[in-house]
Amino acid sequence: MAEDAKPLLIKRYASRRLYNTETSDYVTLEDIAAFIRDGREVQIIDLKSGDDLTRQYLLQIVSDHESRGESVLPVDLLTDLVRSYTTQAQSVVPQFLAASFQILREGQSKLMENLTAFPNPMAKMPGFEALQRQQQAFMKTMMGGWAASQDDNEAASDTATAKPAGREDLDAIKKQLAELQAKLSKL
Structure with a gap:
């Protein structure tokens, strides 16, 4: 470490x-x-x-x-970055970008904590673990490896070993999600 x-x-x-x-x-x-x-x-x-x-x-x-x-990076952001090199804003832009990415990393960290926090009343429901793995894989994909803490790295390594979902897997996940939603509605 x-x-x-x-x-x-x-x-x-x-x-x-x-x-x-x-x-x-x-x-x-x-x-x-x-x-x-x-x-x-x-x-x-x-x-x-x-x-x-x-x-x-x-x-x-x-x-x-x-x-x-x-x-x-959206074109608007790239344009603003170019402009920041020629204006007085250049002293503010680096701090703003750093703070924005820090907030993004912290949000990811909190989401991952919430996904793995126990006791979770939904954890006893059938198929919850599969749904949780899919959410973690989705977050890893969306965040592109912006893991900021060891917990994030451990969660990312768990999802890194998962196989990419094929069409059959996707249909099975959709079915499980529909079943979970129906059970939640009954609760």
Whole structure:
């Protein structure tokens, strides 16, 4: 756990290759993105100059995902970001964005706590555990790995082993959900 508290040090060589100092091998931007999605902090430094290049590479990762059609950032937000570099608002924008993402992470954390909190009167109902797993998988997908605490990481690892739902699974889940709703209505 103490090892996870330290950022993973990635060194950039003059050849622009990225070297993972923890595993002593070369990594790609996708590898770095995977480390971050897994909850690791990373620091990328230039080996020769010692400059911190983390921001530059994180922006490159975001840009790559956005250009592949994995759009997360609305055009209006991107436009406002560009504007913030040329206005007095630039001092407020970073704090606002950081606070917004912190609120989002805390909301996810509270939702996951509520999903796993016991005693839960619905926990005794048949099919509740399957419904709970589906909700956790949905939240993991929606949040894109923005886990902020160890509890979130544990919940995410539980859902990571679940198989993607096929058409039959989806129909079964819909049926279970309808049955649960009918039972709740009777209560």
